[in-house]
Amino acid sequence: MRIVIPLFDRFTALDAVGPYEVLKFLPGAEIVFAATESGPVRDAPTSLAVTADATFADIDSCDVLLVPGGPGTRGLVQNDELLDWIRRMHQGSIWTTSVCTGSLLLGAAGLLTGLSATTHWAAIDVLESFGATYTAERVVFQGKIVTAAGVSSGIDMALALAAHITDQTTAEAIQLAIEYDPQPPFDAGSPAKASQAVKDLLARGIH
Amino acid sequence: MRIVIPLFDRFTALDAVGPYEVLKFLPGAEIVFAATESGPVRDAPTSLAVTADATFADIDSCDVLLVPGGPGTRGLVQNDELLDWIRRMHQGSIWTTSVCTGSLLLGAAGLLTGLSATTHWAAIDVLESFGATYTAERVVFQGKIVTAAGVSSGIDMALALAAHITDQTTAEAIQLAIEYDPQPPFDAGSPAKASQAVKDLLARGIH
Numbered sequence: 001m002r003i004v005i006p007l008f009d010r011f012t013a014l015d016a017v018g019p020y021e022v023l024k025f026l027p028g029a030e031i032v033f034a035a036t037e038s039g040p041v042r043d044a045p046t047s048l049a050v051t052a053d054a055t056f057a058d059i060d061s062c063d064v065l066l067v068p069g070g071p072g073t074r075g076l077v078q079n080d081e082l083l084d085w086i087r088r089m090h091q092g093s094i095w096t097t098s099v100c101t102g103s104l105l106l107g108a109a110g111l112l113t114g115l116s117a118t119t120h121w122a123a124i125d126v127l128e129s130f131g132a133t134y135t136a137e138r139v140v141f142q143g144k145i146v147t148a149a150g151v152s153s154g155i156d157m158a159l160a161l162a163a164h165i166t167d168q169t170t171a172e173a174i175q176l177a178i179e180y181d182p183q184p185p186f187d188a189g190s191p192a193k194a195s196q197a198v199k200d201l202l203a204r205g206i207h
Numbered sequence: 208m209r210i211v212i213p214l215f216d217r218f219t220a221l222d223a224v225g226p227y228e229v230l231k232f233l234p235g236a237e238i239v240f241a242a243t244e245s246g247p248v249r250d251a252p253t254s255l256a257v258t259a260d261a262t263f264a265d266i267d268s269c270d271v272l273l274v275p276g277g278p279g280t281r282g283l284v285q286n287d288e289l290l291d292w293i294r295r296m297h298q299g300s301i302w303t304t305s306v307c308t309g310s311l312l313l314g315a316a317g318l319l320t321g322l323s324a325t326t327h328w329a330a331i332d333v334l335e336s337f338g339a340t341y342t343a344e345r346v347v348f349q350g351k352i353v354t355a356a357g358v359s360s361g362i363d364m365a366l367a368l369a370a371h372i373t374d375q376t377t378a379e380a381i382q383l384a385i386e387y388d389p390q391p392p393f394d395a396g397s398p399a400k401a402s403q404a405v406k407d408l409l410a411r412g413i414h
Contacts, residue, residue: 014228014385017255021221021358024254025413031254040247040258047231047238048224051247051256100386120386138390150386151228155359160392172395172402173409178221179307179327179357181396182389183345185367188379189388195379202380206232 001165003031004062004089007041008082010072013048014151015099019066022158025174026165034059036081043070056085061092064161068154069100069120077108077126087111095161097146099154106145107132115142120150121191136192152189155180208372210238211269211296214248214259215289217279221358222306223257226273229365232381233372241266243288250277263292268299271368275361276307276327284315284333294318302368304353306361313352314339322349327357328398343399359396362387 003023005016016033024031035041035052042049067086076082086109090096098106103119106112107130117132117140124134138149139157148157159180163171188194194202210230212223223240231238242248242259249256274293283289293316297303305313310326313319314337324339324347331341345356346364355364366387370378395401401409 012228013224017220017224020255021219024251027414033255044231048227048240049258049260051258053256138388139392149388150384152362152385152387152389156390156392163392168393169402169404169408170413172393172405173413175391175393175395176398176401176405176409177357177413178359179396180359180391181345181356181400182359182391183363184382184387184389185346185363185370186375186379186382188382189386191383193388194383195376197376198379198383201376202383206377206380206384207234 001026001028001030001063003029003064003066004059005031005033005066005068006056006082007033007035007050007052008072008076009042010070011041011043011068012070012100012151013043013050015068015070015102015154016050016066018152018154019099019158021178022155022162022174023064023066025177026162032059056082059089062089063093064095065089065093065097067098067102067105069098069102069104073101073104077104083109093144095144095146097148097157097161099148099157100150103127103147104130106147111145115145116140117142117147118149119147208233208235208237208270210236210271210273211266212238212240212273212275213263214240214242214257215279215283216249217277218248218250218275219277219307219358220250220255220257222275222277222309222361223273225359225361226306226365228385229362229369229381230271230273232384233369239266263289266296269296270300271302272296272300272304274305274309274312276305276309276311280308280311284311290316300351302351302353304355304364304368306355306364307357310334310339310354311337313354318352322352323347324349324354325356326354
């Protein structure tokens with residue numbers, strides 16, 4: 001099972017690495033990070049780089065496409081080369097998935113028209129501009145397309161996907177392997193739960 | 208605030224990237240990935256590589272040391288060069304932290320003697336062999352040393368740490384930014400919650 005994760009400048013690392021850490025346990029999983037050029041791809045000018053071991057041109061098809069999000073998606077929704085590649089991957093995929101604003105790239109590629117989908121809560125309007133209907137769920141299955149909400153939701157999505165690809169016992173074994181028994185110290189992880197003070201701080205910018 | 212994350216062959220990517228995605232939001236955060244040599248460091252022979260932008264020798268001190276775990280830790284608990292470096296970082300740190308079996312490296316460096324600590328549930332005996340007392344909590348604060356349980360627990364740890372470094376409102380704003388409102392599809396994330404069938408499968412090996 002070939003799982004391809006595209007990378008691009010200013011991707012969000014946890015969008016990619018959360019599901020990666022789950023899906024790598026699947027029997028026969030071969031996970032490939034790909035980008036326009038091979039080599040390190042940075043999430044921000046000075047922070048983390050993940051290596052793309054393949055170029056988009058190297059990849060003819062895949063079983064699972066997993067598109068992460070990040071600030072870089074905003075400039076890519078008009079990148080025909082990337083969108084063409086996403087459409088090509090989707091044609092042959094068993095599952096086409098996204099985390100966070102990765103769904104904007106699926107949307108820009110025309111894959112979400114008329115479908116329910118999710119994305120990071122701050123990108124709802126952009127998602128809907130591509131003809132999708134935003135659903136305030138953490139993981140949304142629509143046929144073979146699976147979208148997940150912001151950043152950390154990719155772990156939940158990947159566990160659900162793992163159960164579909166194998167079975168629930170296997171997915172639970174993966175959950176145990178990564179000791180995913182979340183106990184956030186606070187309960188502010190969605191706009192419905194965060195206080196106005198928290199939202200105001202984030203809107204002003206934490207930095 | 209300089210946050211240093213050491214990398215080594217066969218580290219677990221989510222151990223490092225989960226907390227990274229939280230701590231990068233801290234005001235003034237400068238996060239540096241370091242390794243014996245600079246360049247890509249792989250979590251397993253054929254999968255993911257994160258770039259080390261500095262060598263251990265480049266780093267004289269840091270404010271936060273964050274040691275990830277992974278299969279590679281087992282061979283490193285006798286690596287004097289790395290353990291010396293960890294002790295040196297700890298001398299000047301404000302916080303010394305670990306995720307998963309990263310605590311084995313803190314233990315091997317002699318930092319956990321007589322302290323309560325946590326680790327991945329499968330590494331409890333090794334942790335205790337270094338004189339620590341295992342505590343079945345997801346995040347354990349002992350003075351300036353903070354240990355987290357397996358893999359995904361680093362996100363919970365980093366949010367708690369963020370609140371200590373700044374304040375709860377800031378930590379909650381980070382939680383909202385990464386939409387960390389976990390909804391695992393199953394409830395098998397700890398040995399106390401997983402069924403015997405799940406534990407048996409994991410013991411046999413999922414692959």
